[in-house]
Amino acid sequence: MTHDASPPILVADIGGTNARFGLIDGRDIRDVRILRCADHPSLEDAARAYLAAVGLADAGTPGRPRRGAFAVAGPVTSDHVAMTNLVWQFSIGRTRDGLGLDGLAVINDFTAVALSVPRLARGDRRLIGDGEAKPGGVVAVLGPGSGLGVSGLVPGADGRWSALAGEGGHVTMAAANEREGAVLAHLRDRFGHVSAERVLSGPGLVNLHSALTALEGGGAVEWTPAQITESALSDSDSLCVEAVAMFCAMLGTVAGNLALTLGARGGVYIAGGIVPKLGPLFERSAFRERFLDKGRMRAFLEPIPTFVVAHELPAFLGLAEAADAA
Numbered sequence: 001m002t003h004d005a006s007p008p009i010l011v012a013d014i015g016g017t018n019a020r021f022g023l024i025d026g027r028d029i030r031d032v033r034i035l036r037c038a039d040h041p042s043l044e045d046a047a048r049a050y051l052a053a054v055g056l057a058d059a060g061t062p063g064r065p066r067r068g069a070f071a072v073a074g075p076v077t078s079d080h081v082a083m084t085n086l087v088w089q090f091s092i093g094r095t096r097d098g099l100g101l102d103g104l105a106v107i108n109d110f111t112a113v114a115l116s117v118p119r120l121a122r123g124d125r126r127l128i129g130d131g132e133a134k135p136g137g138v139v140a141v142l143g144p145g146s147g148l149g150v151s152g153l154v155p156g157a158d159g160r161w162s163a164l165a166g167e168g169g170h171v172t173m174a175a176a177n178e179r180e181g182a183v184l185a186h187l188r189d190r191f192g193h194v195s196a197e198r199v200l201s202g203p204g205l206v207n208l209h210s211a212l213t214a215l216e217g218g219g220a221v222e223w224t225p226a227q228i229t230e231s232a233l234s235d236s237d238s239l240c241v242e243a244v245a246m247f248c249a250m251l252g253t254v255a256g257n258l259a260l261t262l263g264a265r266g267g268v269y270i271a272g273g274i275v276p277k278l279g280p281l282f283e284r285s286a287f288r289e290r291f292l293d294k295g296r297m298r299a300f301l302e303p304i305p306t307f308v309v310a311h312e313l314p315a316f317l318g319l320a321e322a323a324d325a326a
Contacts, residue, residue, distance in 0.1 A: 010065035011319040021050040024320045043090045044098045059100045069105040069319035071112035105322040110149030113271045114141040114163040115318030124311040129288035131305030137266030140258045145272035148197035152262045169197040186211040209243040252290030271309040
């Protein structure tokens with residue numbers, strides 16, 4: 001394997017439990033390590049531990065990164081960053097200087113996922129249905145995982161992309177049929193407002209299954225997201241099959257709404273940890289039909305392609321994009 005002559009970019013995807021570090025040369029991601037956040041008092045200490053583990057602790061070491069880009073689970077609105085589900089707080093500038101970097105970009109974790117789209121190779125995405133992306137068109141990105149990330153990519157005159165920062169995962173979820181209406185009514189009794197994230201996430205899949213179980217007169221035992229998806233894939237439990245089918249259909253509704261809102265002629269990309277694991281079950285689902293099911297706007301949506309992101313570490317690709325723009 002060969003690497004570019006220029007130093008690699010130090011990248012990190014930091015959640016509430018684990019911090020994933022790696023080095024990027026162009027599109028080549030290497031030396032990935034996962035560190036437990038609880039084992040390190042600060043982000044800078046964790047980064048130092050990673051650099052030591054890959055033999056790049058000393059500032060004069062050949063191949064040591066000169067730029068970095070970190071994605072964090074929380075808002076980034078100033079030099080001071082406080083993570084949402086972790087005690088780490090840090091100054092971007094002081095962390096940059098402490099690690100001996102010339103530049104350090106810090107962005108929200110889903111912004112990093114959105115920025116990965118321009119760097120995805122053909123094999124990093126899977127087309128669902130028909131459609132062809134318009135070059136330079138606005139791109140929509142959704143990511144069902146522990147929550148529901150929503151973003152858009154807007155092309156700039158300089159050839160770079162800007163990711164929209166919003167909270168689209170908290171839009172109100174609408175029902176498309178009576179069964180979904182009954183499920184959402186049940187969830188409104190429980191939560192009040194039912195956002196898209198309440199049903200289109202790992203916890204959301206559990207909410208769908210629990211609501212369907214209650215509607216069928218079952219008990220209140222909650223399955224895990226993994227149990228629900230595994231049972232749906234093996235076709236061993238009818239309510240799990242229905243919960244996953246409803247999840248896919250509702251995701252199509254929300255994806256279609258986002259495509260209409262943004263005019264996403266560049267395509268719609270589904271990221272996150274849930275959908276790629278569904279494989280053919282997602283491809284056979286009602287997702288694409290519900291994406292298109294917008295009455296008079298069906299003809300507007302039909303040319304727009306929908307993709308599942310298959311890359312294992314898309315946030316790292318997005319961080320490389322952010323570092324180049326910094």
